[in-house]
Amino acid sequence: MNSNIWLLSFADSVAIATTLILAALGALFTERAGVLNLGIEGMLLTSAITSFLVADSTGSVWAGLLLGIILGAVLAAIHALLTVVLRANQIVSGLALVIFGTGLANFLGKPAEGKTIKTTIEPMSFGPLSDIPGIGPVVFGQDIITYVALAIAVLASWFLFRTRAGLEVRATGDDPATVDAQGLSVATIRIRYTLLGGALVGFGGAFHMLGQSAAWHLEATTNGVGWIALSLVVFAGWRPIRLIFGAILFGFTLQLPFTLQAEQITFIPSALMPMLPYLATLIALIALSRPSSRNILGAPKALGIPFVRDER
Amino acid sequence: MKKLWKLAATAAAASLLVAACGGSDSASDTTQAPAEGADVKVAVVYLGVPDDKGWTYQHEQGILQLEQELGVEVKRVENVPEGADSEATFEALAADGYQLIFATSFGYGAPMAKVAVNHPEVCFQWATGAKFLLTKAGGGEFADFDALPANLGTYFGAAEEARYLSGIAAGKATKNNKIGYVAAFPIPEVLRGINAFTLGARSVNPDATVQVTWTKTWFDPTTERQAAESLLDAGVDVMAQHQDTTEPGLAADAKGAKWVGYNSDVKEAAPNAWLTAPTWNWGPFYTKTAKAVAAGTCPTDEYYGNMQDGMVTLASFGDSVDAETQSLIEEKKAATVAGEFAPFTGPINKQDGSAWLADGEKAELGFLLADMKFFVEGVVGSAEG
Numbered sequence: 001m002n003s004n005i006w007l008l009s010f011a012d013s014v015a016i017a018t019t020l021i022l023a024a025l026g027a028l029f030t031e032r033a034g035v036l037n038l039g040i041e042g043m044l045l046t047s048a049i050t051s052f053l054v055a056d057s058t059g060s061v062w063a064g065l066l067l068g069i070i071l072g073a074v075l076a077a078i079h080a081l082l083t084v085v086l087r088a089n090q091i092v093s094g095l096a097l098v099i100f101g102t103g104l105a106n107f108l109g110k111p112a113e114g115k116t117i118k119t120t121i122e123p124m125s126f127g128p129l130s131d132i133p134g135i136g137p138v139v140f141g142q143d144i145i146t147y148v149a150l151a152i153a154v155l156a157s158w159f160l161f162r163t164r165a166g167l168e169v170r171a172t173g174d175d176p177a178t179v180d181a182q183g184l185s186v187a188t189i190r191i192r193y194t195l196l197g198g199a200l201v202g203f204g205g206a207f208h209m210l211g212q213s214a215a216w217h218l219e220a221t222t223n224g225v226g227w228i229a230l231s232l233v234v235f236a237g238w239r240p241i242r243l244i245f246g247a248i249l250f251g252f253t254l255q256l257p258f259t260l261q262a263e264q265i266t267f268i269p270s271a272l273m274p275m276l277p278y279l280a281t282l283i284a285l286i287a288l289s290r291p292s293s294r295n296i297l298g299a300p301k302a303l304g305i306p307f308v309r310d311e312r
Numbered sequence: 313m314k315k316l317w318k319l320a321a322t323a324a325a326a327s328l329l330v331a332a333c334g335g336s337d338s339a340s341d342t343t344q345a346p347a348e349g350a351d352v353k354v355a356v357v358y359l360g361v362p363d364d365k366g367w368t369y370q371h372e373q374g375i376l377q378l379e380q381e382l383g384v385e386v387k388r389v390e391n392v393p394e395g396a397d398s399e400a401t402f403e404a405l406a407a408d409g410y411q412l413i414f415a416t417s418f419g420y421g422a423p424m425a426k427v428a429v430n431h432p433e434v435c436f437q438w439a440t441g442a443k444f445l446l447t448k449a450g451g452g453e454f455a456d457f458d459a460l461p462a463n464l465g466t467y468f469g470a471a472e473e474a475r476y477l478s479g480i481a482a483g484k485a486t487k488n489n490k491i492g493y494v495a496a497f498p499i500p501e502v503l504r505g506i507n508a509f510t511l512g513a514r515s516v517n518p519d520a521t522v523q524v525t526w527t528k529t530w531f532d533p534t535t536e537r538q539a540a541e542s543l544l545d546a547g548v549d550v551m552a553q554h555q556d557t558t559e560p561g562l563a564a565d566a567k568g569a570k571w572v573g574y575n576s577d578v579k580e581a582a583p584n585a586w587l588t589a590p591t592w593n594w595g596p597f598y599t600k601t602a603k604a605v606a607a608g609t610c611p612t613d614e615y616y617g618n619m620q621d622g623m624v625t626l627a628s629f630g631d632s633v634d635a636e637t638q639s640l641i642e643e644k645k646a647a648t649v650a651g652e653f654a655p656f657t658g659p660i661n662k663q664d665g666s667a668w669l670a671d672g673e674k675a676e677l678g679f680l681l682a683d684m685k686f687f688v689e690g691v692v693g694s695a696e697g
Contacts, residue, residue, distance in 0.1 A: 008545035114364030220532035258542035
């Protein structure tokens, strides 16, 4: 057997990790501003089918990516309107967004169901560098969006923890009353970062379609990646750099069942392996839905709580 | 005031839900009513869409041939999920006066049989089906074969013949004797395919092995790609598939490996990787059946086509398949069509090396359809999934 299989499988799993990084970063920005958006899965699907339809009709993956990003922001705007402006329950609105996004994707995707897209995002070539045994395919064999996603994550970390604007975002998530007392608009900041988060989720959905999946099938295109992204934010402690490592780890566990099959390793029941990321997600979502456990995990302190000035 | 806002917001969230549900209607149809003066009303029910470049696409080609030869327009119902939804679809079509209804997926069988009981005037045809599975003994609801509706037929074909031939192309193409196979479910249909493919590959390359990865799905682009990638990472240099997307082929192409597809001739999806593929030609069966119904009879046998009657075919060859290999395959194909060769002819050993068929012994069709639950020698992996 090929001893290289683990490294090569790891290199392959980076594509799915890229979707996770983008979607989870979107959730992270939103949550850092104090807004919990559970609608990621629905947003991913809507952006994925939008990017499919646009890229298929225009022949340009870039046009597809752009429209996917915009659709993510549009769906996030609905969430922002309901939860920030109208102060609806964030969990209810987020779940509604999942169902709405899935329904919308189903509706838009009817003519595309089962079809394969012609134009996809190709891996970059660094010439001989990509052929270095071992690290070559892992480091130099990815497509451009993967490098962009990593750059965004690093930038996000710098922004949140090293800039004044980042401090304002974190403060809005932890202690909106103080931000309000400083004369800043909590609502404006929350809406802004909910939209930014939505755009990143949309980017993830569009990439997943154009860079990873290539064929549209409502039940199988995202396979719950949006939910995994939400749990990833929890496990990363709301920190972008940790999130990168978490995404790579989760991405690899999604590839692992097939690598184990290919290596004839059967001591782990084949039905159990693919469940693990979802099991972790289940635990994270339970934790995320309870204010007391949220605090223990280090969540933004005002996460999920609508800000109302005269109630303080 | 604040309460009012909350109420309004909740109502808005609720309306999102309603909008979402409204958007997810189940079936859509693309064709108008049959032309005036048509002598038979035919409908076909699809699991997916006709342009999936796979399973449904091949059925659509057959339906187009039927339309052309009989001068009728066939009603298509697309994206019909298996189960309860399909029962409503069959019921509606029967009530609309369609005389012949084709159902193109395995999971349509039980719902179709139920509707067939209520509509003895309609002729029902179930693709990939087996009447045994509708009886109590086979896990169905009907007491025995005699209790089955008399207006229900099944149709399928010996894809294993084309699988064997495509295996020859794979056996010749592999340089390290490692072939990968991404497969959907460990059921006799799929196992027949894998075994015939392996026998074909080893008929020209006795050292070749076929390594199987199960995906437990017919159609899931991401999963199929991941499964193919891990096999390629394990070192296989030819990829075969029993899946409905082209993802295993695209994954093979990206890693410089060769590819044996399935269902359709989709050489253009990955021309460098393409070797060939087992494909289907449903046109003659559809035409023949529609003619019979127009003449007042409903063929209700369990039709099992093959390369001889043309229901099973082999796609065009890729550019890398050399002339010698092509003529070798054409030779075997001619023998198959002439009825002189069958893939499951002994001596054949099972995966563990124990004997299955003695020299010259041929497997019974009934055994192949229901009891092929093991791998033959040369397959790597578990036949249990």
